[in-house]
Amino acid sequence: MAKVKISDVAREAGVSLGTVSNALNHPEKLRPETLKLINETINRLGYLPNQSARQLAGGATKSFGLVLPRLDHGFSLQIASGAHNEARKHGYDLLIANADNDDILQDHYLRYFMGTQMSGVMVQPMASPDWHPAMTKMPVPIVHLDIHCSAPGYYVATDNEAQGRIIAELAIARGARHITVVGRAAFMQLTLRVLGIHKALALHPDIKIEVIDAGEWNTAADGYSIGAQIAGRPADERPDFVVGLTDVLASGVISALVDKGISVPEQVRVAGCDGNPLAWSGSVPLTTVAPPGYEIGRKGVQLLMEQIENKVPTKTKHIHVGSAARTVTAATTAEDINRQELVRPFLLERASTQASSQTDATAINLGAYL
Amino acid sequence: MAKVKISDVAREAGVSLGTVSNALNHPEKLRPETLKLINETINRLGYLPNQSARQLAGGATKSFGLVLPRLDHGFSLQIASGAHNEARKHGYDLLIANADNDDILQDHYLRYFMGTQMSGVMVQPMASPDWHPAMTKMPVPIVHLDIHCSAPGYYVATDNEAQGRIIAELAIARGARHITVVGRAAFMQLTLRVLGIHKALALHPDIKIEVIDAGEWNTAADGYSIGAQIAGRPADERPDFVVGLTDVLASGVISALVDKGISVPEQVRVAGCDGNPLAWSGSVPLTTVAPPGYEIGRKGVQLLMEQIENKVPTKTKHIHVGSAARTVTAATTAEDINRQELVRPFLLERASTQASSQTDATAINLGAYL
DNA sequence: GCTTGTACTTGAAACGCATCAAAGGGGCCG
DNA sequence: CGGCCCCTTTGATGCGTTTCAAGTACAAGC
Numbered sequence A, B: 001m002a003k004v005k006i007s008d009v010a011r012e013a014g015v016s017l018g019t020v021s022n023a024l025n026h027p028e029k030l031r032p033e034t035l036k037l038i039n040e041t042i043n044r045l046g047y048l049p050n051q052s053a054r055q056l057a058g059g060a061t062k063s064f065g066l067v068l069p070r071l072d073h074g075f076s077l078q079i080a081s082g083a084h085n086e087a088r089k090h091g092y093d094l095l096i097a098n099a100d101n102d103d104i105l106q107d108h109y110l111r112y113f114m115g116t117q118m119s120g121v122m123v124q125p126m127a128s129p130d131w132h133p134a135m136t137k138m139p140v141p142i143v144h145l146d147i148h149c150s151a152p153g154y155y156v157a158t159d160n161e162a163q164g165r166i167i168a169e170l171a172i173a174r175g176a177r178h179i180t181v182v183g184r185a186a187f188m189q190l191t192l193r194v195l196g197i198h199k200a201l202a203l204h205p206d207i208k209i210e211v212i213d214a215g216e217w218n219t220a221a222d223g224y225s226i227g228a229q230i231a232g233r234p235a236d237e238r239p240d241f242v243v244g245l246t247d248v249l250a251s252g253v254i255s256a257l258v259d260k261g262i263s264v265p266e267q268v269r270v271a272g273c274d275g276n277p278l279a280w281s282g283s284v285p286l287t288t289v290a291p292p293g294y295e296i297g298r299k300g301v302q303l304l305m306e307q308i309e310n311k312v313p314t315k316t317k318h319i320h321v322g323s324a325a326r327t328v329t330a331a332t333t334a335e336d337i338n339r340q341e342l343v344r345p346f347l348l349e350r351a352s353t354q355a356s357s358q359t360d361a362t363a364i365n366l367g368a369y370l
Numbered sequence C: 001g002c003t004t005g006t007a008c009t010t011g012a013a014a015c016g017c018a019t020c021a022a023a024g025g026g027g028c029c030g
Numbered sequence D: 001c002g003g004c005c006c007c008t009t010t011g012a013t014g015c016g017t018t019t020c021a022a023g024t025a026c027a028a029g030c
Helices: A006-013 A017-025 A032-045 A051-058 A074-089 A103-115 A133-137 A160-173 A188-201 A220-232 A247-259 A277-281 A293-310 B006-013 B017-025 B032-045 B051-058 B074-089 B103-115 B133-137 B160-173 B188-201 B220-232 B247-259 B277-281 B293-310
Strands: A063-068 A093-098 A120-123 A142-145 A154-158 A178-182 A208-212 A241-244 A269-273 A287-290 A318-321 A363-365 B063-068 B093-098 B120-123 B142-145 B154-158 B178-182 B208-212 B241-244 B269-273 B287-290 B318-321 B363-365
Touching (some): A006 A017, A006 A032, A051 B051, A051 B103, A063 A074, A063 A293, A074 A293, A093 B103, A103 B051, A120 A293, A154 A293, A160 A241, A178 A188, A178 A220, A188 A208, A220 A241, A220 A247, A247 A269, B063 B293, B074 B293, B120 B293, B160 B241, B160 B269, B188 B208, B220 B241, B220 B247, B241 B247, B247 B269
Parallel strands (some): A063 A120, A120 A142, A154 A318, A241 A269, B154 B318, B178 B208, B178 B241, B241 B269, B269 B287
Antiparallel strands (some): A093 B093
């Protein structure tokens, strides 16, 4: 049980300390026999390198940290997935921390990662990351995900506004007269979706729009109760188009409507946002706009790699993923954007289900309920 | 950009190195004014403690590592969620790594975590963890999740067999004559579910059962193509009950059946396993058995805490969560089990959706398609 | 004025490893 | 046989902390 260290291995194998170290880090420098001897000794003794010591002695390790606001949100997982694959491709490890919707905790893990000599850190912040300007001056490359930063720094944003616009345009095309948006609009990303909807509707002042908050957790139960409330209204105050800011919410709304005898989509059409595979792989697929989480994770790591390789982390660089059209906000002036990538949305067929979680693009899934 | 270290803070504040260290770790030992001075200096300089150095010098940190086979599987997330909350409750951090269904990677992260002086490590292995006996002799507490270990060691298992049994009993109660199980039975946990089904059917030799592998990823598309295959059979070779070893699979099967004109549940009933919130929050809820992932994560951390506090990590201890009935396998002899907890399955109501992801128990969701 | 005690503060010693200049050991050529 | 060069191995040095025995300053008690 006593921890075996490198010197134990060295003594046992009859070589010097530095040789064992080389066996671990630069195997090509050793004579094959020596290497073999050392490896056998390592296995026999059950030696496990002390990562802390390696990092202390050797500088940064090849690993990235990723702080996510929650783990039970499919979107965050796609980010994690994309980041993971890209990181492994470059030979980096990826460690993930759950901030549990808590600013303090998010900050805590961020500091933790930076202090661990990670090569880079990524966050999907729940609020604008301007909360702590000191963060951006840290000696570790950092990238913000799924958010627009007004502060200088690297980030990769998805065009949440475009998502809203896409949904709104769909609604218009379906002849909607009264749109109800369901979800906690106070969440940064959701706010932008709502903004996109409003913008798209600017040309159609005759279309009525309302937003109903769904509580903090955006659960199906929240959706259900809102759906029930909608169902209870007199027919002429009822929307003819409901947008769930989340697939789960939309799903709950549909349950309630159907339970209360309102037919979907005949009387009320419903659409969601997120591209949850289950939402549209069922027999009655839900229409949903999928933000390119996987791609965001991937780009995030690429941005990290750039900073690491260039060693010039002073320049601001942003990437926009999945924009259907370019958005201009105060934060993204021309000078801020050194590179911008637009990925066109496209339609997914019913049966090619898995594409939605692996694709590089913003996807619109056309399903039922619409 | 140059990293500021503790000695810089000390010099700048005009105190000694050890005093700054005390300010960080034992603030109560310092005179309030000194503490204040140091804290101000720390903030002014943007000092960030080097975690590697701390760990090296100070021994283990208060943090746990969790290695998961995949991140896009809801069940693993529930584990992560439960582990996270329990860990935070004890003041520990939780870091998560994604093994991406890869043995090597799983091993890699495991070693990484152990080498980082984590206080404890947890894995949800994809195969039996006996693959590497050396692991169990490591100087770091380790707990295996969602699996039965025959090797001595700590683990918390859910009763996968019981899940299968529950589903099978449901099928019997519905008068099934021919059951088709869809999924990659080679996955440890799924194997046990299938075993449970077989055992439950032992008393009903007249009921026909078949298992169809769904490929490695268990996607909805896999389910769809299997569903299509089933639909293509002559009516008398078609099952009257399909069990998706995963909700997503079941979902895909239903899509295919419906597309091919086979009515569900009139002609073929379908059930899933996993308790994916979306699976049964829609308008046509899927029947599914939910393994208590959240609780598994929680118990895992508790087991870790026990080992840490007792400092007697030699005793084998197992916890069974969510057993509907006790299973006895060769691996769990009476002596092995020091403590066993049985949580009774219960029914969830349609509208109380969020419970399924937060509950402590194995849940059976009764839905449509059945 | 001297001793004892209290309340902080100091700084040297480890923590386990990667690094790298230097040393060792052949082989080859002149 | 000496001189060179190349391949391999050595071990002292330092990475940024924590820890802890030793030190300092000051007050109280005699």
